[in-house]
Amino acid sequence: MKFTRQSLCVDLNRLGLRAGDLVMVHASVRAVGPVFGGPDEIHLAVEEAVSPGGTVMMVVGCPNGTDDVGRGIHTPEEEARILAHQPVFDPKTARANRDVGMLAEFFRSWPGTVCSDSSARVAARGARAEWLTREHPLSYPFGTGTPYEKLVEARGKLLLLGSDHDEVTLMHHPEHVADFADKIVVRYRMPVLREGLREWVDVEEYDSSEGAHANWPERFFARIVDDFIARNAGTELCAARKVGDADSFLLDAAALVEFAIAVMERTARGTSP
Numbered sequence: 001m002k003f004t005r006q007s008l009c010v011d012l013n014r015l016g017l018r019a020g021d022l023v024m025v026h027a028s029v030r031a032v033g034p035v036f037g038g039p040d041e042i043h044l045a046v047e048e049a050v051s052p053g054g055t056v057m058m059v060v061g062c063p064n065g066t067d068d069v070g071r072g073i074h075t076p077e078e079e080a081r082i083l084a085h086q087p088v089f090d091p092k093t094a095r096a097n098r099d100v101g102m103l104a105e106f107f108r109s110w111p112g113t114v115c116s117d118s119s120a121r122v123a124a125r126g127a128r129a130e131w132l133t134r135e136h137p138l139s140y141p142f143g144t145g146t147p148y149e150k151l152v153e154a155r156g157k158l159l160l161l162g163s164d165h166d167e168v169t170l171m172h173h174p175e176h177v178a179d180f181a182d183k184i185v186v187r188y189r190m191p192v193l194r195e196g197l198r199e200w201v202d203v204e205e206y207d208s209s210e211g212a213h214a215n216w217p218e219r220f221f222a223r224i225v226d227d228f229i230a231r232n233a234g235t236e237l238c239a240a241r242k243v244g245d246a247d248s249f250l251l252d253a254a255a256l257v258e259f260a261i262a263v264m265e266r267t268a269r270g271t272s273p
Contacts, residue, residue: 002034003244008045011243012159016250017046020053022128022156024170024253027103031162033245042244043107046159047125055126057147059169060104060115061097062089062190067119069200070188071209083200088193091117101163119190119203120172122147128154138190138203142169143176152254162246166222170253174260175212176205180268183212213268220267224260225251231259 017023025046035041047056065086069079092115096104107113108123115123116136124132124147132147142148148170158170175183184207189200206212211220229249232238237252 001245002036003032004036005041005045005048008032008035008042008244009048011241011248012045012049015159015241015243015248016239017049017157017159018054019051020127021050022055022057022126022132022151022154023050023159023250024057024059024122024151024156025103025107025159025161026059026163026168027101027159027161028163028246029102031246032243035244039103039106040110042103042161043110050126053127055124055128055132056107057122057124057129057132057151058104058107059100060108060121060123061100062091062119062121063094063097066094067188067190067203069190071186073209083189086191088191088198089119090193091115091121094121096123100167100169116147118146120146120169120205120208138201140176140205142172142205142208146173148173149177152257156253158249158251158253158256160225160249160251161243162248164222165225166219168221168225170257171221171224171260172206172208172212174257174264175208178261178264178268180213180265182214182268184210184214213264215267215270217267224263225256227263228256228259 029039065082066089069082096108113123113125114129114133115121116133118136118138118141120141132150137145186207187204191198191200229238237255239250
């Protein structure tokens with residue numbers, strides 16, 4: 001079956017999206033299924049479902065190489081080549097990182113979408129897009145003062161359209177703000193434009209690649225998200241149904257983050273699996 005923007009919008013409204021909502025989207029284009037007009041119709045359906053007055057946001061990140069130097073994932077020779085040749089990171093024009101999924105670039109490049117300035121860049125479109133993306137810090141880009149914190153404070157929603165629950169980027173926010181010892185800090189360099197010249201600046205974060213604590217088990221984010229869904233299914237905190245062909249979930253972002261903080265703090269102390 002081939003879906004339309006209108007049929008997807010109906011599915012999204014039945015899932016619980018409403019006019020005025022602020023929603024962060026993770027989507028698998030393949031899971032949603034074929035759509036007349038192609039993948040753009042998916043993010044346009046989400047925008048229509050929260051209109052008027054709503055805002056859609058997606059993680060778009062940065063191209064490979066932008067935030068790699070210093071993480072220890074490349075040899076010294078490879079890092080030297082990156083330092084010599086990696087283009088300046090322009091958050092307004094840089095393509096979305098391929099690892100965040102196909103739909104992210106379709107969304108980022110659609111007219112009217114604005115982007116934040118961090119390597120953990122988000123793109124947004126709608127009523128609160130400018131506020132959401134404004135002043136995204138380079139260091140600790142998932143913590144305080146970030147679009148992720150703003151989503152939580154605004155009681156926004158998290159929409160998972162057939163996506164891998166271990167790839168829920170919002171889970172880096174509780175890693176940054178939870179109170180536990182021995183957080184793993186990584187430092188890296190990224191190329192920015194300053195006074196017309198490329199400059200490599202030093203940035204740091206709690207490790208968003210391998211995890212912010214040594215106690216994190218495999219697929220930790222998926223465990224947290226799936227446990228939250230199991231505990232809250234059918235409540236105002238968690239709705240589930242098909243959108244197109246995709247098994248989809250609409251979660252209360254603040255409630256999920258509060259739940260994740262508690263799990264992470266217990267796990268860091270070694271008192272929870």
